[in-house]
Amino acid sequence: xxxxxxLITLSLMLSxxxxxxxxxxxxxxxxxxxxxxxxxxxxxxxxxxxxxxxxLMLTPPTRKALGDNIVVYNxxxxxxxIFKGQLPRKIEMPYEDLSxxxxxxxxQNDAKTANVIFNSFVSAPKTASEIVxxxxxxxxxxxxxxxxxxxxxxxxxxxxxxxxxxxxxxxCESTLSHLxxxxxxxxxxGKTTEQDITTVELESTHISLQARNSSVxxxxxxxxxxxxxxxxxxxxxxxxxxxxxxxxxxxxxVRLLQYSPGFFKDYDKMKKAKQxxxxxxx
Numbered sequence: 001x002x003x004x005x006x007l008i009t010l011s012l013m014l015s016x017x018x019x020x021x022x023x024x025x026x027x028x029x030x031x032x033x034x035x036x037x038x039x040x041x042x043x044x045x046x047x048x049x050x051x052x053x054x055x056l057m058l059t060p061p062t063r064k065a066l067g068d069n070i071v072v073y074n075x076x077x078x079x080x081x082i083f084k085g086q087l088p089r090k091i092e093m094p095y096e097d098l099s100x101x102x103x104x105x106x107x108q109n110d111a112k113t114a115n116v117i118f119n120s121f122v123s124a125p126k127t128a129s130e131i132v133x134x135x136x137x138x139x140x141x142x143x144x145x146x147x148x149x150x151x152x153x154x155x156x157x158x159x160x161x162x163x164x165x166x167x168x169x170x171x172c173e174s175t176l177s178h179l180x181x182x183x184x185x186x187x188x189x190g191k192t193t194e195q196d197i198t199t200v201e202l203e204s205t206h207i208s209l210q211a212r213n214s215s216v217x218x219x220x221x222x223x224x225x226x227x228x229x230x231x232x233x234x235x236x237x238x239x240x241x242x243x244x245x246x247x248x249x250x251x252x253x254v255r256l257l258q259y260s261p262g263f264f265k266d267y268d269k270m271k272k273a274k275q276x277x278x279x280x281x282x
Contacts, residue, residue: 023077039065056101087120095123106144123190129213137178157236163204172232186243197250
């Protein structure tokens with residue numbers, strides 16, 4: 001029995017070792033110059049096997065030389081062959097890795113890689129408590145932000161003012177809003193691990209949201225209209241709220257002091273009741 005347990009343990013260790021090796025980059029990456037010369041000369045060679053991160057960090061000349069002779073491992077370590085620069089189905093990656101690769105590609109004016117990221121990859125899901133705090137500005141190079149807009153990946157939107165002063169509203173909406181990680185996360189296909197809810201309180205110059213284990217209170221932005229100082233919400237509130245819904249999070253608007261700790265328990269009870277009714281065919 002003891003010997004059998006040892007054999008089973010060794011078998012699992014070996015299978016895990018093979019699995020880990022499958023997910024590693026092709027060792028020929030260490031001698032990539034030779035491969036690139038073969039590609040340039042038209043010499044036949046086996047496709048390069050790459051992890052998603054390495055694939056996205058290829059320089060434009062290297063990507064052009066390798067062409068479609070690349071195999072990329074998906075999030076389950078299953079190889080996928082590149083076709084016309086794209087993958088047959090989207091690969092899931094952590095948002096942090098995707099946004100970093102996108103930032104680098106946009107800084108380098110590498111539109112092809114940026115398009116590959118949007119067309120062939122998707123952000124891994126997060127909980128609602130992880131998503132809500134993503135309402136803060138992208139600290140990207142201005143060139144990257146401008147390329148993101150100019151290549152049509154996201155639309156420019158003005159800042160928000162939810163008050164009744166028409167002049168302040170006009171000034172805020174004519175000022176380019178800051179882009180948040182939340183908006184980029186959902187633009188890259190990001191959603192919640194499961195449907196959830198958050199409360200939102202809307203004020204003229206800010207919004208505050210409360211998830212189960214996190215909250216966010218947006219800062220204010222000061223601008224000038226002639227001699228008058230105007231305070232705006234630095235983000236586009238409509239797109240923020242739309243992004244939250246796109247991420248599969250319900251919104252419950254509340255007023256000051258309306259929030260209660262039992263709110264999420266009540267939501268869970270209602271959710272379970274709906275699921276039970278749905279499964280029973282009611």
